[in-house]
Each structure stands twice: as structure tokens, then as C-alpha cells.
Amino acid sequence: MTGKLKTLDELITIVAQARTEGKIVVFTNGCFDLLHRGHVHLLREAKAAGDLLIVAVNSDRSVKAIKGPTRPVTSETDRIELIAATEMVDYAILFDEPDPYSLIAAIKPSVLAKGGDWSADKIVGAEIVEREGGRVVVIPYIKGYSTTEIIERMRK
Numbered sequence: 001m002t003g004k005l006k007t008l009d010e011l012i013t014i015v016a017q018a019r020t021e022g023k024i025v026v027f028t029n030g031c032f033d034l035l036h037r038g039h040v041h042l043l044r045e046a047k048a049a050g051d052l053l054i055v056a057v058n059s060d061r062s063v064k065a066i067k068g069p070t071r072p073v074t075s076e077t078d079r080i081e082l083i084a085a086t087e088m089v090d091y092a093i094l095f096d097e098p099d100p101y102s103l104i105a106a107i108k109p110s111v112l113a114k115g116g117d118w119s120a121d122k123i124v125g126a127e128i129v130e131r132e133g134g135r136v137v138v139i140p141y142i143k144g145y146s147t148t149e150i151i152e153r154m155r156k
Helices: 008-020 037-048 060-067 076-085 101-107 126-131 147-155
Strands: 025-030 052-058 091-095 111-115 135-139
Touching: 008 025, 008 052, 008 091, 008 101, 025 037, 025 101, 037 052, 037 111, 037 135, 052 060, 052 076, 076 091, 101 126, 111 126, 126 135
Parallel strands: 025 052, 025 111, 052 091, 111 135
Antiparallel strands: none
């Protein structure tokens, strides 16, 4: 496993150091099942919003709870390895909860980035980031590039 995969305690230390250096910490999260162009677009735009990009990846159990019994298609080990391998991702963390609220509360990123399939008022953790003086960035969704749509096309 890559050196980009971190525990929450490690990320808290890394983020504290980054802040002392004046760096902007960006956080995003997702299932990232079947990595595709839409994911790459999200990660590029998220990275462009700051200096350090942390990506939280839902565990297999979390994905199954959110998406249903046939998901994930790709294991958490494979999904986090692929995310960590992308050049724009600085650090990755796996999480088992249905949403990243507790991670966001602990990390307190300067920027919270989510894909355009989420409306700003529905983004988990937005109030934490804004209360701390940060901002929420909604990255435009690329039509036709979601794992669910790709799976549906494959079934047809």
C-alpha cells in the first residue's frame, strides 16, 4: 500500500503542519467504485482549490449500506489504491461510517469539495468547514459519468 494512505491521527498531524506553512487543505470523499473520468475531473478540480488534497474513501461496508447489496463492484483495497495512485491526491483515508462527518470535524479542512450531483445545502460537513472560516466548493458534474450510469450501460 502506498505511503499516501493515512490514519486519522496521522492526518490531523499533517494538516496541523500544513496550516503552519500557510497551506490550504482540501477534503473530498466518495465511494469511487469503478474509477472513471468523472472522478478524475472531481479530483483535479478539488486539488486546484488548494495545496493539499485529502480523499476519504467509503469502506466496502459503508458502500453496501449506501448503494445496496450489489455494490461495491471493486473492493475497498483496490479503490483506495487507485485513488492514492492519482497524481492530484496527497493523502487518502478509508472510513466505515455512512458519511464523513466525523472525519471533517476532526480534520477541519479549509475547503470541502463535492461533485455537482450534491447541492450545497446537502453536503455533509459543510457547516463545520464554514464555521471554521473555510468554504465549500461544488464541482460541476459531467453528465454520463457516474458509476451507477456506467453499470446501467453495461447491463444493457
